[in-house]
Amino acid sequence: MNRGLLETESLSRTYHPGTSSEVRALSDVSLAIPAGSYVVLDGPSGSGKTTLLSLLGALDRPTSGRVRFADRNLEDCSDVELARQRRRMGFVFQDFSLIPRLPTWENITYPQIPRGLSAAKRRQAADDVLSRLGLAAKADTPPEELSGGEQQRVAVARALIGDPEVIFADEPTSNLDRRAAAELAAILQEINAAGTTLVVSTHDTDLKESASLVFLLEDGRLRDDTA
Amino acid sequence: MSSLLSIARTGSAAILLSPLRSSVTVMAVIAVLVPYLVGIGLVEGLRQESRIAIGAGTPAEKELLPDLYVAANQFGRRVPIPLELAEPIRKFDGVTRVIPRIVGRITLGKENVEAVLVGMPREELQRRGSSIQRLTRLIDGQLPRSQHGEAPQLVIGSGLARKLDNLQVGTVIPPIFRSGGGEKTPRITGIFQSEISPWQSQMILTTFESAAEIFDQRGLATDLLVFCRQGQPEAIRSRILQSLTGSSTKAAASHQPSVTSRTDLESLLPAGLGHREGVFNLLFVIAFAIGILVILVTSGFGRPERRREIGILKATGWQTDEILIRSLVESLLLGLVSAAVAILVALAWLKWFNGFWIAGIFLAGVETQPAIAVPYVLAAQPAGLAVLVACLLVTTGSAYSTWRTAVTPPAEAMR
Numbered sequence: 139m140n141r142g143l144l145e146t147e148s149l150s151r152t153y154h155p156g157t158s159s160e161v162r163a164l165s166d167v168s169l170a171i172p173a174g175s176y177v178v179l180d181g182p183s184g185s186g187k188t189t190l191l192s193l194l195g196a197l198d199r200p201t202s203g204r205v206r207f208a209d210r211n212l213e214d215c216s217d218v219e220l221a222r223q224r225r226r227m228g229f230v231f232q233d234f235s236l237i238p239r240l241p242t243w244e245n246i247t248y249p250q251i252p253r254g255l256s257a258a259k260r261r262q263a264a265d266d267v268l269s270r271l272g273l274a275a276k277a278d279t280p281p282e283e284l285s286g287g288e289q290q291r292v293a294v295a296r297a298l299i300g301d302p303e304v305i306f307a308d309e310p311t312s313n314l315d316r317r318a319a320a321e322l323a324a325i326l327q328e329i330n331a332a333g334t335t336l337v338v339s340t341h342d343t344d345l346k347e348s349a350s351l352v353f354l355l356e357d358g359r360l361r362d363d364t365a
Numbered sequence: 366m367s368s369l370l371s372i373a374r375t376g377s378a379a380i381l382l383s384p385l386r387s388s389v390t391v392m393a394v395i396a397v398l399v400p401y402l403v404g405i406g407l408v409e410g411l412r413q414e415s416r417i418a419i420g421a422g423t424p425a426e427k428e429l430l431p432d433l434y435v436a437a438n439q440f441g442r443r444v445p446i447p448l449e450l451a452e453p454i455r456k457f458d459g460v461t462r463v464i465p466r467i468v469g470r471i472t473l474g475k476e477n478v479e480a481v482l483v484g485m486p487r488e489e490l491q492r493r494g495s496s497i498q499r500l501t502r503l504i505d506g507q508l509p510r511s512q513h514g515e516a517p518q519l520v521i522g523s524g525l526a527r528k529l530d531n532l533q534v535g536t537v538i539p540p541i542f543r544s545g546g547g548e549k550t551p552r553i554t555g556i557f558q559s560e561i562s563p564w565q566s567q568m569i570l571t572t573f574e575s576a577a578e579i580f581d582q583r584g585l586a587t588d589l590l591v592f593c594r595q596g597q598p599e600a601i602r603s604r605i606l607q608s609l610t611g612s613s614t615k616a617a618a619s620h621q622p623s624v625t626s627r628t629d630l631e632s633l634l635p636a637g638l639g640h641r642e643g644v645f646n647l648l649f650v651i652a653f654a655i656g657i658l659v660i661l662v663t664s665g666f667g668r669p670e671r672r673r674e675i676g677i678l679k680a681t682g683w684q685t686d687e688i689l690i691r692s693l694v695e696s697l698l699l700g701l702v703s704a705a706v707a708i709l710v711a712l713a714w715l716k717w718f719n720g721f722w723i724a725g726i727f728l729a730g731v732e733t734q735p736a737i738a739v740p741y742v743l744a745a746q747p748a749g750l751a752v753l754v755a756c757l758l759v760t761t762g763s764a765y766s767t768w769r770t771a772v773t774p775p776a777e778a779m780r
């Protein structure tokens with residue numbers, strides 16, 4: 139079997155285990171994501187898409203099971219190593235998660251600050267990405283003054299900035315109107331065409347059409363026919 | 366190294382990213398620090414003032430302050446001392462000068478303003494007027510002299526002059542009422558700067574003769590100021606006590622002398638102030654504890670945003686230690702800013718608002734709104750302490766929650 143860029147093995151995540159509010163959000167998920175693929179995670183609300191993306195993106199630790207990213211088993215990684223793995227990934231959050239009051243170009247390049255990049259270099263990198271996404275004019279605007287579609291594209295730009303091996307996007311079009319959604323779909327396809335692996339959770343049929351692989355989640359489990 | 370610098374820079378920028386949180390924190394720290402700084406400034410100012418008053422200041426000032434104060438007691442009470450007792454003391458070996466002084470309480474004008482009249486020989490006033498700048502700085506007119514048959518001449522403090530309908534040099538002072546009931550109408554010949562020290566705000570200077578006339582007490586002084594050669598005061602003190610007690614003259618026989626040395630005063634004054642300072646330090650410890658609580662509460666301002674922000678940083682590849690450095694720089698800078706503002710506010714409070722309210726805690730008889738210019742010294746040490754405390758307060762206030770968030774998985778922190 140072709141070893142994927144990302145692989146999970148019996149991955150489970152239970153929130154608040156052992157309490158009355160225990161939720162088994164993800165059960166026993168095993169899947170492989172080949173490098174360069176365009177993967178869509180589909181499934182109804184509450185089926186565990188965000189949970190799975192968080193585990194794949196090293197934003198959370200599983201209750202049981204394993205996640206392998208390239209040559210690393212994430213569950214063996216220390217806190218510092220996890221941070222290091224995250225620098226090889228990009229994440230686009232459903233709610234954009236931009237830092238308020240911070241100009242767009244700073245928001246995009248904030249992840250690079252600990253790498254010691256000079257402000258001039260960061261600005262240059264931001265301008266490059268922003269013009270690719272048609273946002274060159276908004277480099278100095280803080281997120282509160284951007285439309286939803288623009289904020290979403292800034293979030294994509296931030297995910298792109300470190301030249302990641304994989305980009306995760308959690309329902310990237312759910313907060314956008316039809317036109318902005320179509321624009322974003324085109325951008326994602328372009329990113330994937332350039333060789334970056336994409337893992338996107340969505341109900342959007344446009345996005346599903348571009349996908350090379352679709353996983354369907356139901357009640358925290360992978361539907362057999364998609365694995 | 367350059368990455369550390371970049372992180373530190375984001376820490377300083379972070380202050381502006383959460384303006385509400387930052388300003389609330391700064392206010393809280395200022396509220397804790399300003400009373401402390403104003404209080405310490407006053408205590409220090411008073412200490413210096415009193416050191417000058419008792420001559421612990423510069424050598425030049427020391428020369429003008431007596432080594433011994435000789436007073437008389439009858440039936441265990443202070444009474445005026447007969448001037449004739451000055452004569453034998455003057456002849457003692459090692460005594461350079463004996464100055465009789467009259468200090469008396471009077472009320473002035475229709476407003477019944479209270480004041481203290483101090484009378485000393487003119488040569489002595491001259492000596493003081495010329496060299497003790499801080500004690501008697503004439504800003505107008507001249508020193509008083511006594512001319513037989515003429516109205517007594519007075520030099521009064523500028524504060525007092527203002528209180529008395531803006532008295533000018535040359536005007537006739539409103540009637541003076543001394544405790545005995547007599548009434549005199551002296552003239553003002555000079556005004557001295559009285560806003561320097563609380564001890565001087567109510568002071569009126571005149572010649573010994575005029576004072577004696579005003580109080581109608583000829584041949585008596587309140588006390589004798591004895592100046593000695595170096596190293597002699599202790600010996601002379603015991604000689605005064607011996608000779609006056611065993612004296613055969615009528616005047617000496619009925620009076621028991623009491624002699625206070627300047628060193629006695631020097632050791633007494635700082636102790637008295639130190640006591641209040643101790644109370645104040647205790648208050649400050651309490652204030653510090655409250656400050657930590659306040660900061661903990663105020664750091665709750667914008668905490669959800671902060672949690673999210675830290676979550677975002679972590680999710681985008683920041684390491685825990687990098688986040689902690691960023692937050693530490695932010696806290697230290699906030700502490701510095703608060704301390705700097707607090708020091709400025711304290712200075713303004715002391716300088717322009719005259720220690721409003723806080724001065725009342727330290728100066729007996731000073732109201733909420735002091736009528737005199739309060740003395741203050743804001744030294745480097747308390748200022749440095751303020752900076753330290755401010756940084757400590759802000760850092761401890763945010764350290765724990767920041768660390769807790771920074772070690773939480775980002776998915777949870779961002780929720």
Ligand SMILES: Nc1ncnc2c1ncn2[C@@H]1O[C@H](COP(=O)(O)OP(=O)(O)OP(=O)(O)O)[C@@H](O)[C@H]1O
Nearest residue numbers: 153154161162163182183184185186187188189190
């Ligand atoms: N932090 C949490 N604490 C408790 N329960 C949680 C938490 N996060 C998610 N859940 C629960 O886990 C389940 C899966 O949630 P998840 O967010 O992964 O679903 P989703 O597929 O992303 O849904 P949506 O399409 O609405 O975003 C849901 O039942 C949700 O209520």
Ligand SMILES: [Mg+2]
Nearest residue numbers: 187188189308
């Ligand atoms: Mg979701």
